[in-house]
Amino acid sequence: MKKIIAKPVGMFELFYDLVFVYAISRITAMIHHPVNGSIPLVTFLQFLLVVIVVMQIWLYQVIYFNRYSKNRFLDIGGLVLNMYVAVYLANNINTEWRITFHYFNIAMAVMILILFCQYLFVKADNNDKQAFLIILGLEFILIIVGLIIGYPVGVYFCISGYIVGFILPLFLKGMFKAERVNFPHLVERVSLIVIIAFGEAIVNLISYFNSKTPLVYAAFLFLSLVLMFASYVVLSDELIDHHQISKGFILMYSHIAIVVAILLSTVAILYLQVQNINKTFLFFLIIFAMALYYFSLAINQAYNKSECRFSIRNLLTLLLIFVLGVSYLWVVIKSKIGISICLLIWNLLFFLEFYIKGNKNEFR
Numbered sequence: 001m002k003k004i005i006a007k008p009v010g011m012f013e014l015f016y017d018l019v020f021v022y023a024i025s026r027i028t029a030m031i032h033h034p035v036n037g038s039i040p041l042v043t044f045l046q047f048l049l050v051v052i053v054v055m056q057i058w059l060y061q062v063i064y065f066n067r068y069s070k071n072r073f074l075d076i077g078g079l080v081l082n083m084y085v086a087v088y089l090a091n092n093i094n095t096e097w098r099i100t101f102h103y104f105n106i107a108m109a110v111m112i113l114i115l116f117c118q119y120l121f122v123k124a125d126n127n128d129k130q131a132f133l134i135i136l137g138l139e140f141i142l143i144i145v146g147l148i149i150g151y152p153v154g155v156y157f158c159i160s161g162y163i164v165g166f167i168l169p170l171f172l173k174g175m176f177k178a179e180r181v182n183f184p185h186l187v188e189r190v191s192l193i194v195i196i197a198f199g200e201a202i203v204n205l206i207s208y209f210n211s212k213t214p215l216v217y218a219a220f221l222f223l224s225l226v227l228m229f230a231s232y233v234v235l236s237d238e239l240i241d242h243h244q245i246s247k248g249f250i251l252m253y254s255h256i257a258i259v260v261a262i263l264l265s266t267v268a269i270l271y272l273q274v275q276n277i278n279k280t281f282l283f284f285l286i287i288f289a290m291a292l293y294y295f296s297l298a299i300n301q302a303y304n305k306s307e308c309r310f311s312i313r314n315l316l317t318l319l320l321i322f323v324l325g326v327s328y329l330w331v332v333i334k335s336k337i338g339i340s341i342c343l344l345i346w347n348l349l350f351f352l353e354f355y356i357k358g359n360k361n362e363f364r
Helices: 013-029 041-065 074-093 097-121 125-150 154-171 183-208 217-239 249-271 281-304 311-330 335-364
Strands: none
Touching: 013 041, 013 074, 013 183, 013 249, 041 074, 041 097, 041 125, 041 154, 041 183, 041 249, 074 097, 074 125, 097 125, 097 154, 125 154, 183 249, 183 281, 217 281, 217 335, 249 281, 281 311, 281 335, 311 335
């Protein structure tokens, strides 16, 4: 089979990502402060929806450049314009939806319209192109209807539009052509958003670097994040076959889950310093973040090199590591240093399993 030549990531694509550094920090701020020792369910659902909305916009722009862009003036112009509106969107990310309803959704409508025009005017296969136009068109219409009706009823139309933009590609999967996807470029692009999410985690860890907090906490938590990222690096660089023909659906959707897991891990690290945090809530928050992160990594084995596919033994080992980690965490949940040590050992064991799998491939 002919080897796929990786499409280079353009400088303007990297420039575009800078906005999402700010957007992700704003999303994390939505759940920074616990209420009565936990995150209210409504706030948590708002957080998940905003992650989906922001990641969706980022992914549609990534897909356009991956499949169609020739770095023409119109391509770059559309990206820069979308970037400008994205700053406005990010500035209106919060839990006070009544206040920011019009500002946030107008920004979303404009960004979707820009994307719609980019896909509309590109020369491409009709089925492939029409699928994107149908999805973006329906999403745009629902948002506009929501804006016309106004808050609070209109918000449900807007939410429906975002769900359509997120879910509908799965139902129209047959219309997309795998041959149009430059898979190595897609892997590199989704890896960059993971780096941005981990960057947010490291920035928030700064709160541990002070004269009142023993440095050991910062050291353990920092190493824990490094090991989480190292597991991802092994998957992305060593296990995944970059030169394959694939639509990349699992890769894209799993990376939305990975970003959610990293942001929840970031918040859990911040909550360790909160005196009145509900320990049972913190316990379930940590295990949910860990389960979501490593499950999302594991399902990407669908793209692994044939010799790097996880066996039943590998999957059972990962499950055993998770169960042991949950058990240990429950024992030490009331101790901040105990949780820090648990996270370090837990992530170390996961990393070693991924690392051993990657090394076996190198010595074949």
